[in-house]
Amino acid sequence: MAASVKNKKCLVIGGCGFLGRHLCEGLLERGWTVNVFDIRSTFEDSRIKFFIGDLCKKEDLLPALEGVYCVFHCASPAPLSNNKALFYKVNYEGTRNVIEACKEAGVKRMVLTSSASVVYEGKGIRNGREEELPYAAKPLDYYTETKILQERTSLEANSDDFYTVAIRPHGIFGPRDLQLVPITVDMARKGKTKFIIGDGKNVVDFTYVGNVVHGHILAAEHIGPGSPANGKAYHITNDEPIFFWTFMTRLLTGLGYPAPRIHLPYSLLYVVALFLQFVAWIVSPLVIFTPSLSPMKVALAGTDHFYNCENAKRDLGYSPVFTLDQALKLTIESYPEMRNPEEKKGS
Ligand SMILES: NC(=O)C1=CN([C@@H]2O[C@H](COP(=O)(O)OP(=O)(O)OC[C@H]3O[C@@H](n4cnc5c(N)ncnc54)[C@H](O)[C@@H]3O)[C@@H](O)[C@H]2O)C=CC1
Numbered sequence: 483m484a485a486s487v488k489n490k491k492c493l494v495i496g497g498c499g500f501l502g503r504h505l506c507e508g509l510l511e512r513g514w515t516v517n518v519f520d521i522r523s524t525f526e527d528s529r530i531k532f533f534i535g536d537l538c539k540k541e542d543l544l545p546a547l548e549g550v551y552c553v554f555h556c557a558s559p560a561p562l563s564n565n566k567a568l569f570y571k572v573n574y575e576g577t578r579n580v581i582e583a584c585k586e587a588g589v590k591r592m593v594l595t596s597s598a599s600v601v602y603e604g605k606g607i608r609n610g611r612e613e614e615l616p617y618a619a620k621p622l623d624y625y626t627e628t629k630i631l632q633e634r635t636s637l638e639a640n641s642d643d644f645y646t647v648a649i650r651p652h653g654i655f656g657p658r659d660l661q662l663v664p665i666t667v668d669m670a671r672k673g674k675t676k677f678i679i680g681d682g683k684n685v686v687d688f689t690y691v692g693n694v695v696h697g698h699i700l701a702a703e704h705i706g707p708g709s710p711a712n713g714k715a716y717h718i719t720n721d722e723p724i725f726f727w728t729f730m731t732r733l734l735t736g737l738g739y740p741a742p743r744i745h746l747p748y749s750l751l752y753v754v755a756l757f758l759q760f761v762a763w764i765v766s767p768l769v770i771f772t773p774s775l776s777p778m779k780v781a782l783a784g785t786d787h788f789y790n791c792e793n794a795k796r797d798l799g800y801s802p803v804f805t806l807d808q809a810l811k812l813t814i815e816s817y818p819e820m821r822n823p824e825e826k827k828g829s
């Protein structure tokens with residue numbers, strides 16, 4: 483049964499990010515008192531108390547944790563940045579620090595934003611259930627490797643004195659997204675979205691940010707004494723698996739760019755991505771460069787990866803609030819600056 487949280491205070495670690503800011507807005511709407519902890523400042527809101535600091539430093543965290551009922555930990559370095567040292571420092575060591583600081587401050591609940599990628603290693607996943615999918619034995623990138631460590635550490639910390647739960651979203655998109663839409667538009671403006679990787683029939687989940695927020699808040703309201711959610715991980719999706727390239731086509735054409743149409747062999751692209759990764763590793767002592775074509779991106783664009791969220795429906799009372807049609811419309815409308823400038827000239 484969901485606990486009453488009217489006027490309960492929470493701390494959103496990573497609250498100045500894409501998901502974090504939407505989470506703050508959702509929590510405020512639900513009557514929570516919201517503190518934000520982040521290493522940077524990206525917005526102002528008179529209803530929120532902001533604490534600027536590094537989650538790797540306990541002395542920075544402790545003042546932000548005073549009187550907090552629940553921590554939402556959704557901080558991470560940018561998933562596609564490929565900075566191994568930073569990923570380990572923030573996602574693994576930093577999360578251990580968050581847990582220690584929570585316990586020292588007497589905080590009783592933590593909702594971790596994990597990732598569906600923790601079980602993904604480039605092989606197809608179709609309607610994957612949490613209890614059937616082990617952590618990836620060979621993660622495709624450092625981000626995934628450290629998200630596994632982060633989730634495992636967080637769930638192992640669960641106890642009757644400190645309830646934890648992990649939310650595994652997949653492919654979050656929506657207004658103010660910093661990755662999916664901007665990267666896709668950047669590729670389109672460089673003429674790199676003519677191509678379809680593979681046969682174009684791989685089925686995936688994309689999750690609207692409003693649904694991810696809803697899942698997080700339900701998780702916070704449900705963990706506690708005797709809850710089946712304590713110490714568990716939950717897939718939170720839009721519950722509408724879609725062909726990856728249909729989603730990309732709808733996003734691109736919705737923003738005035740042409741649809742991808744030339745098929746390229748998946749295995750060829752994957753080998754090219756592996757070669758580029760090897761070259762980047764060889765030259766890394768001299769120069770750091772991150773190839774735009776990575777094995778992870780190629781695998782995500784060319785294989786099935788969609789997940790079952792029945793457990794979240796059963797234990798958290800989750801169901802998507804926004805459909806994919808509504809989500810794509812809201813997202814496309816929120817990015818006038820991302821529209822194809824050539825489209826206006828042609829109209
Ligand atoms: N964007 C996506 O498609 C998905 C994201 N996720 C997870 O959702 C969470 C949020 O992701 P986004 O909002 O997309 O990322 P984001 O980069 O927009 O937000 C992350 C926030 O964490 C903060 N942060 C990073 N290092 C910090 C540190 N040392 N101390 C304090 N704050 C720090 C950043 O300043 C940023 O504001 C992450 O944990 C990510 O792994 C999971 C699945 C999909």
Ligand SMILES: CC(C)CCC[C@@H](C)[C@H]1CC[C@H]2C3=C(CC[C@]12C)[C@@]1(C)CCC(=O)[C@@H](C)[C@@H]1CC3
Pocket residue numbers: 561562596597598599651652653654661662665666669675730779782783
């Ligand atoms: C036309 C182009 C091939 C489009 C490229 C789109 C990509 C930039 C995105 C498609 C799937 C996205 C994705 C993530 C980042 C952006 C994409 C690769 C994540 C890796 C972000 C972090 C996570 O936790 C994963 C679950 C996401 C998986 C999907």
